Amino acid sequence: MKTSGLTLTEPTAAPAELSRMAFYGKRRGSAPRAPHLTLLGTIHVWCSALLAVTLLGLLTACTSEPSKPAETKPEVKGPELITARSAFQKLYVAARGWNQDAKPYRLESTVTSDGNGHDGKAAIWRASFGSEAKRSEKSYTWSGSGAEGAPERGVNPGIEDSYSPSNASTAVFDMAFLKIDSDQALATALKHGGDKILEKEPNTPIVYVCDWNHNTNELVWHVIFGTSRDQAKLTVAVNASTGEFMRVEK
Secondary structure, X not given: OOOOOOOOOOOOOOHHHHHHXXXXXXXXXXXXXXXXXXXXXXXXXXXXXXXXXHHHHHHXXXXXXXXXXXXXXXXXXXXXXXXXXXXXXXXXXXXXXXXXXXXXXXXXXXXXOOEOOHHHOEOEEEEEEEEOOOOEEEEEEEEOOOOOOXXXXXXXXXXXXXXXXXXXXXXXXXXXXXXXXXXXXXXXXXXXXXXXXXXHOOOOOEEEEEXXXXXXXXXXXXXXXXXXXXXXXXXXXXXXXXXXXXXXXX
């Protein structure tokens, strides 16, 4: 009887083992890593990165100062400079609210650090009114000045006082006589010596006073080159109804 020959062959790896070897591979010169070790390594790397980002955020929050809003400085309002007639209209309305028969007897400007009277304009104007019915007088001041010590902006009432219609220095006038504005009065005054004053001393302040001349029955502008009549370098009288030059008072 013949017996069949047996051929010995090298055992082959199981299919499952071949798949694992193909998936993970082999490191040159080292044994292949187990799957669970690879997963743990990946988790460790992500945790380390997350921890570093968290610490960096905490460090930045601790060391940086909170942002402060930008400081806004209050806006400084400049002076409002107007002519006499513009101011007088505001003051006359206020006086009529005080008493219906109120009439003006003087209109004058005030020199301030932000209004020197040039160009026929001022930052402060004051008008004084008399009431024959009440036999009292009251002044109203308009202010557009922001200078220290200046009245509050707008129309400010003064203190009521006794009034005598027979007093020549407080003779009232009809506002219809006030046809020439302060800038027009200045133009006339400059032609009669005022220009020479300003040529020598350009910063000379100019004051305007308007009142009634009971001797000539005229409304007169007194254009004063200086801080007051007493300290004036020149005072020119101008007719407030016609704009004509009247005389040099000083």
